[in-house]
Amino acid sequence: MTHRIPYPLLLIGxxxxxxxxxxxSMLVGPGGGPTEISAMIARGDxxxxxxxxxxxxxxxxxxxxxxxxxxxxxxAALQGYLRNPLADPGVVGVSSAxxxxxxxxxxxxxxLAFPMALPLMGIAGAVLCALLLxxxxxxxAVLTLVLAGVAISSLCAxxxxxALNFSPNPYAAAEIMFWLMGSVTDRSMDHVALAAPLMMIxxxxxxxxxxxLDALSLGEEAAASLGVHTGRTRALVIGGTAIxxxxxxxxxxGIGFIGLVVPHLLRHQxxxxxxxxLLASALGGATLLMAADVLVRVLPTGMELKLGVVxxxxxxxxxxxxxxxxxxxxxx
Amino acid sequence: xxxxxxxxxxAIPHAVTGAQIVNNASLSVSTGELVGLIGPNGxxxxxxxxxxxxxxxxDAGDILLDGADFLVQPPARRARNVAFLPQERHVExxxxxxxxxxxxxxPHRDRFxxxxxxxxxxxxxxLDAVDGHALVERPISVLSGGERTRILLARALAVEAPLxxxxxxxxALDPYHQLHVMEILRxxxxxxxxxxxxxxxxxxxxxxxxxxxxxxxxxxxxxxxxTTVLTPENLSRAYRIEALTRENAGETFVLPWxxxx
Numbered sequence: 001m002t003h004r005i006p007y008p009l010l011l012i013g014x015x016x017x018x019x020x021x022x023x024x025s026m027l028v029g030p031g032g033g034p035t036e037i038s039a040m041i042a043r044g045d046x047x048x049x050x051x052x053x054x055x056x057x058x059x060x061x062x063x064x065x066x067x068x069x070x071x072x073x074x075x076a077a078l079q080g081y082l083r084n085p086l087a088d089p090g091v092v093g094v095s096s097a098x099x100x101x102x103x104x105x106x107x108x109x110x111x112l113a114f115p116m117a118l119p120l121m122g123i124a125g126a127v128l129c130a131l132l133l134x135x136x137x138x139x140x141a142v143l144t145l146v147l148a149g150v151a152i153s154s155l156c157a158x159x160x161x162x163a164l165n166f167s168p169n170p171y172a173a174a175e176i177m178f179w180l181m182g183s184v185t186d187r188s189m190d191h192v193a194l195a196a197p198l199m200m201i202x203x204x205x206x207x208x209x210x211x212x213l214d215a216l217s218l219g220e221e222a223a224a225s226l227g228v229h230t231g232r233t234r235a236l237v238i239g240g241t242a243i244x245x246x247x248x249x250x251x252x253x254g255i256g257f258i259g260l261v262v263p264h265l266l267r268h269q270x271x272x273x274x275x276x277x278l279l280a281s282a283l284g285g286a287t288l289l290m291a292a293d294v295l296v297r298v299l300p301t302g303m304e305l306k307l308g309v310v311x312x313x314x315x316x317x318x319x320x321x322x323x324x325x326x327x328x329x330x331x332x
Numbered sequence: 333x334x335x336x337x338x339x340x341x342x343a344i345p346h347a348v349t350g351a352q353i354v355n356n357a358s359l360s361v362s363t364g365e366l367v368g369l370i371g372p373n374g375x376x377x378x379x380x381x382x383x384x385x386x387x388x389x390x391d392a393g394d395i396l397l398d399g400a401d402f403l404v405q406p407p408a409r410r411a412r413n414v415a416f417l418p419q420e421r422h423v424e425x426x427x428x429x430x431x432x433x434x435x436x437x438x439p440h441r442d443r444f445x446x447x448x449x450x451x452x453x454x455x456x457x458x459l460d461a462v463d464g465h466a467l468v469e470r471p472i473s474v475l476s477g478g479e480r481t482r483i484l485l486a487r488a489l490a491v492e493a494p495l496x497x498x499x500x501x502x503x504a505l506d507p508y509h510q511l512h513v514m515e516i517l518r519x520x521x522x523x524x525x526x527x528x529x530x531x532x533x534x535x536x537x538x539x540x541x542x543x544x545x546x547x548x549x550x551x552x553x554x555x556x557x558x559t560t561v562l563t564p565e566n567l568s569r570a571y572r573i574e575a576l577t578r579e580n581a582g583e584t585f586v587l588p589w590x591x592x593x
Contacts, residue, residue: 083424225416227408227439
């Protein structure tokens with residue numbers, strides 16, 4: 001058993017790490033590093049410097065921070081609620097539903113006439129999904145919720161394929177494909193302003209269930225006998241995930257593996273406590289996604305890699321390694 | 333304090349025949365007594381226990397705590413008065429045993445407040461009762477069945493509710509741990525708790541319990557001191573067995589011996 005960092009120190013460390021990557025994210029990328037930027041300011045070219053730092057990098061840094069925090073937090077909350085280490089925000093179908101909404105905006109061309117239609121329709125998709133889940137599986141076993149989520153996910157995936165199938169021209173199809181890969185590039189502060197309040201509402205809902213998640217590790221009946229409102233807990237988990245992940249996906253597209261991997265990375269450090277894992281995973285997710293977004297900018301790949309591609313490319317093998325290392329733990 | 337089930341019925345969900353798992357059952361448990369709920373598999377014991385806790389819906393009947401409707405009270409208040417040890421012994425995550433016991437303080441704590449000195453004292457008392465201090469640092473997943481049961485019992489005791497309902501607390505334990513858990517339950521009852529425990533082990537039930545309640549096909553067919561409940565007629569009717577009744581050092585025990593032919 002490896003050494004554990006005390007919880008307050010862990011949180012402080014994660015905050016410092018997030019700040020460091022946030023600063024790094026403001027300093028690197030196309031347009032120039034710190035030396036070029038200071039040179040621009042020195043020769044009086046402050047408009048250009050502001051455009052690069054304030055209008056290009058600031059929104060994407062904010063979005064990477066908030067989307068990463070959302071995915072980490074929602075992943076930890078769902079793993080705790082479903083008592084399943086393989087759960088992630090995708091498992092309840094919310095991300096697929098948000099993607100479907102956004103894809104429909106692209107497919108119908110509404111997003112050309114009115115750019116904000118894309119995130120708005122994504123959020124609408126996530127909310128519809130949450131209502132459907134609450135209706136189908138608001139009561140009953142946790143398994144019902146997972147099965148309903150899988151069914152909704154599959155349906156949304158099928159409908160997205162249908163949209164691709166019928167897309168009027170290759171450009172429209174390519175646009176949908178690229179959007180689905182997930183990215184925080186070329187987003188404005190308008191996107192931040194739209195998504196941030198929703199994500200924060202979702203975070204608050206998810207953080208409210210922290211102690212109930214601890215009690216739920218004893219099983220649903222024991223938790224209920226301790227005074228946990230099981231119905232309210234489920235509504236908060238579904239609603240909080242839908243609102244925060246829905247808003248995140250609607251802005252950034254599908255970014256996988258953060259919600260799955262981050263809770264695993266930090267679970268041991270918080271002593272396996274589902275409640276302490278929430279805040280730690282939010283900070284860890286924010287840090288990791290900002291780091292990934294810095295990575296796509298500095299990698300000399302010619303064409304910028306999509307953020308979702310990088311998280312999956314790094315996340316999937318890493319997850320395999322985690323499973324390999326934890327085999328003995330699962331088997332015991 | 334007294335928890336009472338009055339004319340409780342629970343039907344099998346979605347059954348066309350209206351078959352009942354629990355049929356017009358009435359029982360009570362009061363502080364200071366250790367009561368055993370016995371009966372063959374499928375008699376409705378667990379279902380009745382869960383109905384009394386509001387964990388599954390009833391079709392008829394009332395659950396009363398000191399004469400007032402128990403299930404309309406806020407969940408946290410219910411939890412502070414009646415603790416529950418479920419049959420389920422699985423705990424998700426590798427939580428250290430100390431954290432598991434601390435979960436018993438859930439109904440006493442604010443949503444965001446940390447553990448108070450009183451919470452920690454209650455956890456210590458609960459660990460004293462089950463002799464569990466040596467286990468606190470270990471993850472629950474590496475404990476043996478007996479150790480795990482003791483820690484989960486400590487979790488239920490840490491609630492410090494006047495009443496405790498326990499579903500098969502000694503099932504699947506070795507004789508040493510069965511005796512240990514029965515002694516813990518008896519000590520808690522002597523210290524003033526009221527305990528209602530589902531139990532299958534008739535010799536231990538006869539020895540340790542102050543009172544036994546016998547269920548058969550959803551109905552309560554006997555309720556009283558062990559010697560009056562574990563009669564040959566009752567054992568034959570409910571369990572379809574014949575048993576030996578013996579005495580040792582002034583204690584009566586009943587030993588299942590043959591199936592009724």
